[in-house]
Amino acid sequence: MDTGGTIPEPPAAPDERDRPRVGVDEWVAKVEERRETHRGLAGVAHRILRFVPPPARLALFVVVAATLPLWMGRGDLFAYGIFTLLYVLLGLGLNVVVGYAGLLDLGHIAFFGFGAYLYALLSSEQYGIHWPATATVPLVVAATALLGLLLGIPSRRLLGDYLAIVTLFFGQAFVFFVNAANPTVAGKGLTGGPNGIADIDPLSFFGYELASRKQQFYFLLLAVALILTGLHFLSESRTGRAWRALREDPLAAEAMSIPVNRLKLLAFAFGAAIAGFTGCIFASVLTAVTAGNFGIPLLITIYAIVILGGVGSLTGVVIGAIVINMSFQFLAPENPQDNARLLFYSLIILLLVLTIRPLWKLAAVFGGVVALGVVVERLVDALAPSWTGGVVVEGGRLAGAVGHWVIIPTGHGRFANVAYVSLVAAVLLLTRLRGNARIVALVPTIYLAAVVWETSFVEQPAVARWILFGALLVSLMTVRPQGLLGTPRVEIV
Amino acid sequence: MPPLLQLKEVRKSFGGLRVIDGLNLHVDEGEIVSLIGPNGAGKTTVFNLVTGIYAPDDGEIAFAGQSTAGLPPHKITRLGIARTFQTLRLFLNMTVKENVMAAAYGHTKATVVESMLRLPRARREEREIARMAEEKLGFFGQRLVGYRWDQPAYSLSYANRRRLEIARAMGSNPRLLLLDEPAAGMNPAETHEMTELIGRLRTDGGYTILVIEHDMHVVEGISDRVVALDHGVKIAEGSFEQVATNELVVEAYLGLKAAEAG
Numbered sequence: 001m002d003t004g005g006t007i008p009e010p011p012a013a014p015d016e017r018d019r020p021r022v023g024v025d026e027w028v029a030k031v032e033e034r035r036e037t038h039r040g041l042a043g044v045a046h047r048i049l050r051f052v053p054p055p056a057r058l059a060l061f062v063v064v065a066a067t068l069p070l071w072m073g074r075g076d077l078f079a080y081g082i083f084t085l086l087y088v089l090l091g092l093g094l095n096v097v098v099g100y101a102g103l104l105d106l107g108h109i110a111f112f113g114f115g116a117y118l119y120a121l122l123s124s125e126q127y128g129i130h131w132p133a134t135a136t137v138p139l140v141v142a143a144t145a146l147l148g149l150l151l152g153i154p155s156r157r158l159l160g161d162y163l164a165i166v167t168l169f170f171g172q173a174f175v176f177f178v179n180a181a182n183p184t185v186a187g188k189g190l191t192g193g194p195n196g197i198a199d200i201d202p203l204s205f206f207g208y209e210l211a212s213r214k215q216q217f218y219f220l221l222l223a224v225a226l227i228l229t230g231l232h233f234l235s236e237s238r239t240g241r242a243w244r245a246l247r248e249d250p251l252a253a254e255a256m257s258i259p260v261n262r263l264k265l266l267a268f269a270f271g272a273a274i275a276g277f278t279g280c281i282f283a284s285v286l287t288a289v290t291a292g293n294f295g296i297p298l299l300i301t302i303y304a305i306v307i308l309g310g311v312g313s314l315t316g317v318v319i320g321a322i323v324i325n326m327s328f329q330f331l332a333p334e335n336p337q338d339n340a341r342l343l344f345y346s347l348i349i350l351l352l353v354l355t356i357r358p359l360w361k362l363a364a365v366f367g368g369v370v371a372l373g374v375v376v377e378r379l380v381d382a383l384a385p386s387w388t389g390g391v392v393v394e395g396g397r398l399a400g401a402v403g404h405w406v407i408i409p410t411g412h413g414r415f416a417n418v419a420y421v422s423l424v425a426a427v428l429l430l431t432r433l434r435g436n437a438r439i440v441a442l443v444p445t446i447y448l449a450a451v452v453w454e455t456s457f458v459e460q461p462a463v464a465r466w467i468l469f470g471a472l473l474v475s476l477m478t479v480r481p482q483g484l485l486g487t488p489r490v491e492i493v
Numbered sequence: 494m495p496p497l498l499q500l501k502e503v504r505k506s507f508g509g510l511r512v513i514d515g516l517n518l519h520v521d522e523g524e525i526v527s528l529i530g531p532n533g534a535g536k537t538t539v540f541n542l543v544t545g546i547y548a549p550d551d552g553e554i555a556f557a558g559q560s561t562a563g564l565p566p567h568k569i570t571r572l573g574i575a576r577t578f579q580t581l582r583l584f585l586n587m588t589v590k591e592n593v594m595a596a597a598y599g600h601t602k603a604t605v606v607e608s609m610l611r612l613p614r615a616r617r618e619e620r621e622i623a624r625m626a627e628e629k630l631g632f633f634g635q636r637l638v639g640y641r642w643d644q645p646a647y648s649l650s651y652a653n654r655r656r657l658e659i660a661r662a663m664g665s666n667p668r669l670l671l672l673d674e675p676a677a678g679m680n681p682a683e684t685h686e687m688t689e690l691i692g693r694l695r696t697d698g699g700y701t702i703l704v705i706e707h708d709m710h711v712v713e714g715i716s717d718r719v720v721a722l723d724h725g726v727k728i729a730e731g732s733f734e735q736v737a738t739n740e741l742v743v744e745a746y747l748g749l750k751a752a753e754a755g
Contacts, residue, residue, distance in 0.1 A: 007631035008638055230609035237608030237615060238594075238601045238622075245584045245595040252582035255544055257570040257599025257665045266605070489586050490647040 049315065049485065054232055057315055062225050069214045077213050078285075079329050085220040086282055087321035091305040092227055092314070093274030098303075099312035100240060101267035102247030104160060106299065107151065107167035110174035111272040113294035115144045115279025117178060117191060120289050123201040127186065133203040137280050144276025145269040152268035156261050171299065179291035196290030203284045216285050223281070227274065232314055243267055244312075301328075304473055310486025319484055327472055331465045340461065341398055343468055344453055348446060351475050361439055368443035373405040373450070380407050387415075392454065406447075406454045416455040423448045495558040497522045497669055497701050498543065498574075503552035505535075505542060505725075512538045513725040515552070520669065525695055525702045527712045529736070530722035531745055536705045537579060539722075540671050543703075544576050545569040556669070571599040575667035577658040579674045579705070585647040589637060592646050592657055593626035596664030622664075629663045632698065633690070652683045659690075663698070670694065672704040676711050688714040709737070721745070 049057070068081045090112060097105045122129050122136045155166050178191040191197065203210045203219065210216050234240050245253040246260050254260045283289050305324050309316025330339055356362040381388045390408030392399040409415050426445040433441050457464035482488045496519040505513040512535045520526050528536045541547045543554060545566040554561050561569050575596070584592050601622060603615035630637040633656045641649070646657060655675060662670055676687045688711050694700050706712050712719060712733060719736040721729040723745040729736045736742055 007627050008635055233611050234605065234609045237619065238598050238603060239605055239608055241587070241591055241595040242598050244587055244591075245598075248584035248586060249582045251546070252578065252584065253595070254566045255546070255570060255576055255578075256596040256661060257567050258595070259565070259567045270605070487586075487645075490645070 054315070058225060058228055058232075061318060062221060065221055066218070069217055074213045077217055079332075080325065081217045082213065082220060082285060083329075084321050084325040085217070085224050086278060086285075087302070087305055087325050088224050088318050089220075089227065089274060089278040089281075090302045091309070091317035091321050092224075092231060093271045093278065094302050094306050095271075095312065095314070095317050096231070096243075096274065097267050097271035098306060100235065100243040100247065101264060102243075103264060103267060104164040105167045105268070105271070106164050107169070107171035107174070108271065108275060108302065109294050109299045110171045111144050111148060111275035112279045112282070112298075113174055113178065113289075113291075114147055115140050115276030116283040116289045116293070117197070117279075118143060118276075119280040119283045120197040120200045121190075123284070124197055124199055126188070126192065126197050130201055132205070132207075133201075133280070133284070134205050137203070137277065140280050141273050141276050144279070145273040147276075148269040148272025149265055151272075152265040155268075156264045171296075175291050175294055178294075191291075194291065196288060196293075198288040200283050200287045200289070202287070203281065210284070216281075220281060223277070228314055228318070235314070239263070239266070308473065308476060308483055310483030313483070313485045313487075316483055316485035323484075327469060331468060333461065333465070338398065340464055340468060341402075341453075341458070343472075345398065345450075347468070347471055347475060348449070352446075354475075356439070365439060365442055365446075369446045370405070372443055372447050376447070377405055377407055386410055390455075402450075402454060406450050408454055416452070416459075419448065419452050420456055423452045494522075495555065496520060497524075497557055498703065499553075499555045500539075500543070501553045501555075503542060503549045503554060505538060505547060505549050511725055513542065513549075516722075516725065516727055518720060518727070520701060520703050522668075522701055523695065524717050525691065525704065525715050527716040527719045527733075528703065528705045528722065529707070529709075529712060529719060529742075530728075533724075534722040534745075535725040536722055537673060538725075540576055540673055540705070543569075543671065544574060567599065570665050570667070573666070573668035574671065575662035575665045575669075576671035577655075577662050577673050577675065579677065581654050581658060583646045583654055583657060583661070586645055588643050589630065589646055589649065589657060590623070590626045590642040592661045593629050593664040594622050596661050597622040597625060597666075600666050626660075626664060629660045630657075632663070632693075633660065652679050655679065655687075656690075659694075663700075668701060670700045670702045672702060672706075674705050674707060676706060676708050684708055684711060687711065691715045713737075 052060075065081070065085075069077055072081065090108075093111070094105070094108050097103050097108065118140045119136055121127060122131045122139070123133070124130075151167070151170055155163055158166060178196075179194055182189040182191050182193040184190070203216075210219050235244075242253065242258045242263050245256065245258055246263055250260050282293075286293075301324060305320035306317060307320075308323060309318070309320025327343075330343065352362060352365060356365060377388060387409040388407050389410040392403045392408065423445070426441070426448055430438060430441050430445055453464075457467065476484075498518075498520040500516055500518040503513055503516045503518075504511070516535075516539065518539070528539060530536055538547065542549050543556075543561075545561060545564055545568075548562075556569070556572050556574060559572065561572070564572075584595060587595065601618045603612075603618050606612075607615040627638070627642070630642065636653055636656055637660060641653075646654065649657060655677075659670075659672065659675065662672075672691070675691065676684045679687060691702060691704065691711075692715055695702060702715075704715070716733055719729075719731065719733050720727060721736050721739065721742045723741070728741040728745060729739040731739075
């Protein structure tokens with residue numbers, strides 16, 4: 001249809017700084033103001049990244065990743081390389097459902113598990129079936145997509161929280177099914193119960209077996225690159241726009257000729273297909289699957305990746321996966337306790353640097369905390385030596401400094417608990433204070449936190465690691481609520 | 494030839510509340526018809542019935558001679574009816590151009606696989622709808638072109654959002670445009686511009702238009718025919734002068750005493 005045909009000469013884009021404020025209402029002006037204030041490190045990185053086009057980003061990522069096997073050992077390549085790429089794939093699948101279509105799917109891990117188990121059944125001694133991956137992988141992907149569709153059909157009319165509950169139930173039902181139900185098929189437990197399925201074949205295409213970690217890594221890297229490219233094209237197509245439109249306003253999308261229900265199903269099936277594909281690789285790389293692999297912790301991890309990277313951003317998913325997997329490996333139980341301690345103190349310093357302005361206040365807090373520690377330690381040492389007689393657990397790079405700064409008592413069993421309760425009280429008090437009072441109160445609170453860390457959490461490394469991981473996420477989200485690479489979304493104007 | 498849009502004895506109730514009660518309405522090809530009436534008269538409900546958001550309890554709605562009964566809204570839009578929303582329902586976090594391009598979903602055909610691989614048809618369609626979107630946005634003079642194409646919709650001023658709503662509706666290639674209070678909340682200069690724009694939508698764009706409007710200057714300026722509703726019943730129909738002087742209309746707007754006095 002002819003709408004007058006010609007496009008008028010566009011006016012020159014005004015300079016960001018002296019853009020006329022006429023016609024821009026106050027609220028919008030404030031949004032831009034808030035955006036301007038994102039001057040943190042992540043903000044700087046975001047601005048730099050804006051000038052690198054997506055193809056160049058992908059090329060950079062692939063080139064850097066491709067060098068990993070050259071200088072990493074087998075174990076490291078598995079823990080850092082392969083796992084990061086698996087997390088990337090899982091994040092990409094979830095990003096389609098949550099990021100593009102805006103459907104809060106808490107059962108996503110079940111698709112991953114379904115794919116892994118189906119691959120395991122078709123390529124192990126469980127039933128003596130050993131199909132080549134050339135046949136298995138397409139079959140598993142198709143079956144997982146179908147499962148996504150089946151879950152989508154009853155759920156497509158559910159919104160927000162209700163959808164979350166139904167999909168969460170589905171995820172838990174899957175874990176229950178493979179772990180406890182374990183129906184007997186052909187004289188054998190189908191899913192192997194708590195033992196799972198072991199001795200799974202490696203992926204093999206046309207007689208070529210991906211047996212070594214190096215081969216597996218390069219195959220995964222190729223898959224990630226292809227899927228990233230496909231998803232980038234898809235998000236800039238009619239389908240991607242339709243998904244984003246229905247996330248913004250389903251009724252308006254429907255009125256603008258977009259079949260909302262069909263596109264929701266498509267998003268479910270598409271995300272499930274990617275998860276199913278990831279499941280195949282996961283099962284073949286680990287050579288064993290158990291129900292424990294597909295529980296809530298993994299779901300939280302995947303959501304952390306997508307949210308941390310910035311919901312809806314492909315680059316964000318990749319960076320989120322790298323950050324999360326690195327921090328996991330850094331805090332892994334086989335690594336020394338010193339890592340956790342290093343991260344704990346770095347996090348405190350990072351948070352202070354990011355949140356306290358002007359600089360002299362920051363310096364005052366730092367100086368205050370250090371001085372307080374030294375004075376308290378000396379004082380207590382002089383008055384009652386048994387209160388500082390404890391040994392810094394595990395030693396390591398920071399142990400010497402910490403030993404002369406934090407009071408670690410011996411033989412005062414209740415001390416750790418008292419310190420913990422007072423820390424909670426101090427934090428509560430801190431939230432009630434404003435201005436300079438807050439800055440002053442911060443000094444003893446931080447010192448108290450260090451005392452609690454050195455007396456309680458080092459005794460329970462597993463708990464401390466999860467608390468640290470949580471703290472890492474919370475502090476990152478405080479600095480950049482929209483995620484590292486997300487754009488701040490506006491809901492109601 | 495049947496009228497482009499025809500409503501016959503349409504009824505709609507919400508619980509015990511009769512919102513539309515036996516409404517007959519038609520819009521001929523190339524016409525601009527205004528729907529007026531006090532708040533709560535059922536004007537927006539007429540739009541919701543025509544676009545399939547509500548199904549009528551009784552009666553018949555036909556577009557270009559074809560009944561729209563049982564069709565979901567997106568299929569009705571594909572037949573050639575597009576609407577704007579009184580309360581502004583833009584895709585706020587998408588860019589201005591994407592808002593218009595999204596509405597082209599109904600008349601593009603590239604499949605998911607074609608889009609992922611950027612096969613020729615997907616590329617050609619993308620080029621076409623990008624050009625189409627620029628053209629539709631160009632309809633509003635310099636208001637929505639140039640650097641504004643790539644700005645998120647939430648960064649637009651109120652009047653520009655109203656314009657973008659119209660551009661987005663045009664993006665679905667309609668024959669009939671339903672405009673729900675296009676001049677609401679605009680200042681006199683902008684209102685005047687909107688009046689001219691609606692005229693141009695017919696002459697240059699070739700659209701048939703059914704418009705809900707409260708501003709009588711706009712209604713007077715654009716309408717071939719005016720239909721007045723009150724409590725879901727058509728109380729007057731005809732030229733602007735006929736309807737504006739109709740006793741029932743004056744009574745509906747100002748009350749019985751004013752009508753008697755006038």
